[in-house]
Amino acid sequence: MSCLAVPAHAAPAQADQQYDALIQRARAGDHEPALTALRERLAQAPTDRRAAWDRMIIAGWAGRPAEVLETYRQLGDAAQLPPEALAALARAHRDERQWDASLARYREGQQRFPARQDFVLGEILTLADSGRTADAISAGRALVRRQPSNADARIALAYAHIRAREPYEALYEADKANTLAPQRNDIVREYVRTLQHAGLPEAALRIAGERPGLLDRMDWLSLQLDAVAEQVRLADKPTRTEAERFAIADRALARYDELMPQLRALGPQGESELRRARVDRLAALHARVRMREVVDEYESLRAEGVQVPAYALTDVAAAYLYLRQPEQSEQLYQRALSEAYPPEGDTEARLAAQTGLYYSHAEAEKFPPAGDVVQQASAEQPRWRWVQGQPAAQPNDLWLDAAQVRAQSRRQADDTIEAQQQLEELVQKAPANSGLRVALADVYRARAWPRRAESELKLAETLDPRSVPLEVQQGHAALDLQEWRQAEMLRNDTLARYPEDLAVKRLDREWNVHNKAELRIEGYRGLANDSAVVGNGNFGIEAVLYSPPINYDWRAFGGIGYATGRFDEGNVDYRWARTGVQYRVRDLTLEGEVSTHSYGGGGRAGGRLSAQYDIDDRWQVGASGALRSTGTPLRALKQGIYADTLSVFTRYRASERSEWLFTVAPSRFSDGNDRLEAGVTGVQRFYTAPHLKADLLVDLWASRNTREDTPYYNPRSDLTMLPSVRLTHTLYRRYETAWEQQFLAGAGAYAQRGFGTGAMMLIGYGQRFRTNDVFDVGATITGTSRPYDGRRERELRIVFDLTYRF
Numbered sequence: 025m026s027c028l029a030v031p032a033h034a035a036p037a038q039a040d041q042q043y044d045a046l047i048q049r050a051r052a053g054d055h056e057p058a059l060t061a062l063r064e065r066l067a068q069a070p071t072d073r074r075a076a077w078d079r080m081i082i083a084g085w086a087g088r089p090a091e092v093l094e095t096y097r098q099l100g101d102a103a104q105l106p107p108e109a110l111a112a113l114a115r116a117h118r119d120e121r122q123w124d125a126s127l128a129r130y131r132e133g134q135q136r137f138p139a140r141q142d143f144v145l146g147e148i149l150t151l152a153d154s155g156r157t158a159d160a161i162s163a164g165r166a167l168v169r170r171q172p173s174n175a176d177a178r179i180a181l182a183y184a185h186i187r188a189r190e191p192y193e194a195l196y197e198a199d200k201a202n203t204l205a206p207q208r209n210d211i212v213r214e215y216v217r218t219l220q221h222a223g224l225p226e227a228a229l230r231i232a233g234e235r236p237g238l239l240d241r242m243d244w245l246s247l248q249l250d251a252v253a254e255q256v257r258l259a260d261k262p263t264r265t266e267a268e269r270f271a272i273a274d275r276a277l278a279r280y281d282e283l284m285p286q287l288r289a290l291g292p293q294g295e296s297e298l299r300r301a302r303v304d305r306l307a308a309l310h311a312r313v314r315m316r317e318v319v320d321e322y323e324s325l326r327a328e329g330v331q332v333p334a335y336a337l338t339d340v341a342a343a344y345l346y347l348r349q350p351e352q353s354e355q356l357y358q359r360a361l362s363e364a365y366p367p368e369g370d371t372e373a374r375l376a377a378q379t380g381l382y383y384s385h386a387e388a389e390k391f392p393p394a395g396d397v398v399q400q401a402s403a404e405q406p407r408w409r410w411v412q413g414q415p416a417a418q419p420n421d422l423w424l425d426a427a428q429v430r431a432q433s434r435r436q437a438d439d440t441i442e443a444q445q446q447l448e449e450l451v452q453k454a455p456a457n458s459g460l461r462v463a464l465a466d467v468y469r470a471r472a473w474p475r476r477a478e479s480e481l482k483l484a485e486t487l488d489p490r491s492v493p494l495e496v497q498q499g500h501a502a503l504d505l506q507e508w509r510q511a512e513m514l515r516n517d518t519l520a521r522y523p524e525d526l527a528v529k530r531l532d533r534e535w536n537v538h539n540k541a542e543l544r545i546e547g548y549r550g551l552a553n554d555s556a557v558v559g560n561g562n563f564g565i566e567a568v569l570y571s572p573p574i575n576y577d578w579r580a581f582g583g584i585g586y587a588t589g590r591f592d593e594g595n596v597d598y599r600w601a602r603t604g605v606q607y608r609v610r611d612l613t614l615e616g617e618v619s620t621h622s623y624g625g626g627g628r629a630g631g632r633l634s635a636q637y638d639i640d641d642r643w644q645v646g647a648s649g650a651l652r653s654t655g656t657p658l659r660a661l662k663q664g665i666y667a668d669t670l671s672v673f674t675r676y677r678a679s680e681r682s683e684w685l686f687t688v689a690p691s692r693f694s695d696g697n698d699r700l701e702a703g704v705t706g707v708q709r710f711y712t713a714p715h716l717k718a719d720l721l722v723d724l725w726a727s728r729n730t731r732e733d734t735p736y737y738n739p740r741s742d743l744t745m746l747p748s749v750r751l752t753h754t755l756y757r758r759y760e761t762a763w764e765q766q767f768l769a770g771a772g773a774y775a776q777r778g779f780g781t782g783a784m785m786l787i788g789y790g791q792r793f794r795t796n797d798v799f800d801v802g803a804t805i806t807g808t809s810r811p812y813d814g815r816r817e818r819e820l821r822i823v824f825d826l827t828y829r830f
Contacts, residue, residue, distance in 0.1 A: 047078065055086035070098065077109040084112035092116035107137045114146055123154035141176065148180040152187040160184035168197075175205035179214045191222040213238055216247070225250035245287060246297055252279045253304045259311035266521055273311040280305045299325075303336050310339035313524040318343035334363035338377050345380065346526065348759060350388040357381035367404055375401055375422050379429050386436050389757055391714040398433045402426045424454060428463060435467050437714045440680065443467045458487040458494060465497050472680045473641040474504035492522050499531045503538060506608050508576040511535060537797045540829040542570040550589075551805070553819035557737040557812045559589030559596075559658060562821075566654075570606065579606040581617075589658040593735070596662040598623040600654055602632070611638045621652050623661040628652060644675040653691070660693065660736040667693045681709035697731040697738060715754040721770065722747050737812060739776045746772035746784055761795040766804065774810050782811035798829040 043061065050058035062079040065072060076099045083091040093116050105113065114129035127150055133143030144167060151160035164181030171177050178201035185194035198218035205211045212235060219228035229251050232238050239247065259273035284301050287294035302325060309318045322340045325332055332340070341356035357380045365374035378401040385394035405426045408417035431446035447464040454460055461484035468477035478501045484494050495518050502511035515535045518528045547565035550558065568583030582603040589596055604617025612635070619630040630652030638644050653669040660667070671689040684706040691699040703725035711718035723746040729738045748770020756763040768788035775781040790804025803824040809816060 047082075050082045050085065053085075055082055058082050059086065059088075059091075066095075066098070073099065073104070077106055080109045080112045080116075084115055087119075089116035089119035093120065107133060107140055107142075110136070111140075111142055111146065114143070114150075118146070118150045118153060121153075123150060126150045127154075141171075141174070145176055145180045149183055152184040155187075157184055157188035161188060173204055175201040175208065175211050178204070179211060182214070182218050186218065186221050191218075194218050195222045195224075209235065209238055220247055220250055223254070225254050242290070242293060242297070245283060245290075245294070248279070248283055249297060249301055249304065252276050252283070252301075252308075255279070256304060256308045256311060259308060270312055273308050276308040277305070277312065280308065299330055302330075303332055306332075306336055307339050310343060313346075315343040315346040319347060319349075334360050337364070338373075338380060341377075341380055341384070345384055345387065348387070350384045353384040354381065354388060354390075357384055371405070371422055375405065375426060379425075382429060382433060386433065387759070389714070391437050394433060395437070398426070398430045402430050424450070424457070424460075428460060432463055432466075435463075435470060438712050438717075440467055440470050444471065456487060458484040458491055461487070462491070462493050462497050465501070469497075469501060469504060470680065472677055474501050475641045477501045478505065492518055492525060493527060496525075496527045496531050500534070503534060506610050506613075508538075508573065508608075511538075512576075533797060537829055539572050540798065541572050543826075543828045543830070544568045544570070545826040546824070548821055548823045551820040551822060553817070553821070557659075557817065558819060559591045562589040562658070563587065568602075577607055577609050579608070580604075581606060585654065587658060591659055591662060593662060596623060596658050598658060598661050600630075602630075604632075612636070619652070619654075621654075621666070623664075623666075625664065628666070642677055644677070645673070646675070647672045656693075657736045660695075660734070663695075663735045665693055665695045665734075665736070667691045667699075681712070683707045693734075695731070695734060697729055697734055699727060699729045699738070701725065701727040715757075717752040719750045719752070720747065721750055721768075723770075723772075739778075739813075741777040743775040744772070744784070745774075746770050746786060748772075748786055760797050762793070764792045766790045766792070768804070768806065776811070776813070779811065779814035782814075782816065784808070784810045800827040801825070 046058040046061050059079065059082055062075050062082070065075045066079065069075070076095055080092045080095045083089075083095065092112055096113050096116075110129060110133050114126050114133065117123075117126035117129060127147060130143045130147040130150060133140065134147070137143065144163075148160050148164045148167070151157070151163060161181065161184045164177070164184045167177040168174070168181055178197040182194040182197035182201065185191070185197065195218050198215045201211050202215040212231065216228045216232045216239070219225070219231070225247055228247055232244065232247060255272055255276040259270075259276060263269045263271075280301060284298060284305075287298040287301060302321065306318055306321060309315075309321065318340055322332060322343075337356040337360040341353045341360065344350070344353040344356065357377055360377050361374065361381065365377050367374065378397055382394050382397045382401070385391070385397060402423075405423040406420055407423045409420045411418050427446070427450055431443050431450065434440070434443035434446065444464070444467050447460060447467055451457070451460050451464055461480050465477040465480040465484070468474070468480060477497070481494060481498050481501060484491070485498075488494060495514050499511050499514035499518065502508075502514060512535065515531050518525070519532050522528050545565065545567045548563070550560065550562040553560065553562075564585070564587035566583055566585030568581055570579045570581040573579055580603075582601075584601045585599070587598045599622045600619055602617045602619035604615060607614040615632070615634045617632050619632065620627045621630050622628070630650065632648065632650040632653075634646065634648035636644060636646035648669075648671045650669050652666045655669060656665070656667040669689060669691040671687060673685055673687040675683065675685050677683045684704065687701075687703050687705075689701045691701070693699065704722065705724070706720075706722040708720045708722070709717060710720055723744065725744040726742065727739070728741045732738060732740050748768060751767040753765050753767075754762060755765055766789065768786065768790070770784075770786040772784045772786075773781050774784050786806060786808050788804055788806035790802060792800070792802035794800045801824070803822055805820070805822045807818070807820045809818045811817070
């Protein structure tokens, strides 16, 4: 006997028992044998209504709406459809997205079979699927009001709320339905799915786990993936202790390692969920700061033709940026902003993506588009926002975040003046924000004010004493202030807590560089000149090697040097060697050395002492005294004359853009001549751009000598006034590697007692290359024209220097 037809259409007793057995198997879920038999029967007897109705119903169970509709068209008699077949037809239209036809069948069923609620429920579901969610919710609420104890009605209303993106209203109705019919697996199943839609996969898993077999394997694995994804979202949140900060991400990755083989084992059925798991796993790897694996997995997905969703691209972009590949990062952030985070969407996620895009542009040295991004981000964030339930507007934290990024962008573009102004204004508005004070301290350091930065960091420390950005900045300030023990303590603490943090890595790198040995080489070479004063073929070079720090504050050093020149009276070769110690503590640097000098007639002993003391961030005083100074003119050494010198200076450094040095330097030559020199040198920046700087240089020197009858150039008194302009252009920069060129031009005057005043001219070109924090080399060719004893002389020379730490 058929299990599908209503009693009015029951088969006679002699009906085919095999047919009934197939129908029973179909009810149990084995649809294909019954459908095959029904297709054969209808091929032989196209007018067999019972077979046609049963085929429609079983095809509906099997999820084959096209076969339902085909059977109905072949039957061609809607008026006589029994309720089960009519319901299957309405559902087939719904599955095929034929909304009007589906609604018509459900409404027909309500008219013909008013006692059956499945047609009312079907209409609600179809309205929800067709996008008419307001109508669906209205119909669902009307049904619930009429039948408040009807669990199916509440599940239908929950479905309408889900389609309207109202997950918590849906959860309320599903929870009520579960309370009304906790014994029904279909109701519990829908309750589990509603929990899943509401973002509560752990609760859904717990309930589903209490009823084995409630979900099929695919739905069970999908729910587990939702639960792992929830863990991944939590992995980026602050944790109670530092020991726990990676624990959630590790658990999530372990679950992915368990679930992904199960999905692969399902073959094609599990492909979509496997792709989803691999995409979601990118976020877990990012939270665990396994950035190389993030990039490798992303590139593997791309190679397999998988289109990674835009929402996942920010993690990949951040990984590329972490690995110092900003060009790849730029493209992904731009796609994420255009596809996943439009202006009208998630404002917090959009600002995070805009910030990432800014850093990508800036680290790729693309400052104009970087500036455009931060300006747009700031413009999109209102300073105040209205919160439901609050009578007054509330401060918008995202506005403050965007303003901080805008200020820091000026710092990265070398516009330190504007960065300082913006951050100081922000600190005044939000004095309890430690992040703003840390950012301001970084600008103060860039402006050559480490003590001011230290004071700002102390204020930030009272707000958040264990902040990693705070400790990193304190470490940099300690290095600037020669507080070596404090710098080491801060470096060790941050490295132990956050070894993967890029700022921590940077502090660690600077500390390691500080602890290296240091080689300095300086030299010059005359290329062409007609000067009897400096000599022809003049050449000089000195190399000094400093040891790594000893007991933090000390360094030993030793150096050798050589200089030569050709004069009318012959050649001179000057060699020297020196060794000593350097002592560096906060505010004070001392050096002492002994030396030997050879310039004909055997070696001669000498020595030098120097001291520098920082009064504050702006003022520095110092003095240096030397016996047998290496600054003695070569022509004097040719005659066996040496000089003992003393130099006292005061330096005023207003900022990184302005520095002035006032020097007084008396010398006593061994031939009885006393020389007194005094001068002012200064640098004043008048133009700043990310790749171009322009400085005004001032060189003003005067000297007086007690003797004129000397074999070396020794005017009774003279005055040099030489202003010049220096342009510094960055040819290439990539993180710690920079290649620059400089142009130098100046014109002034030289006045010599007894010979009047003559013009001076200077022109020069140089290049400098720095890389890896340990290698710095530069060379400059200068041409000068100036009078000596009333006679104009010209000189072309190259000056070079090299610093290498190892």
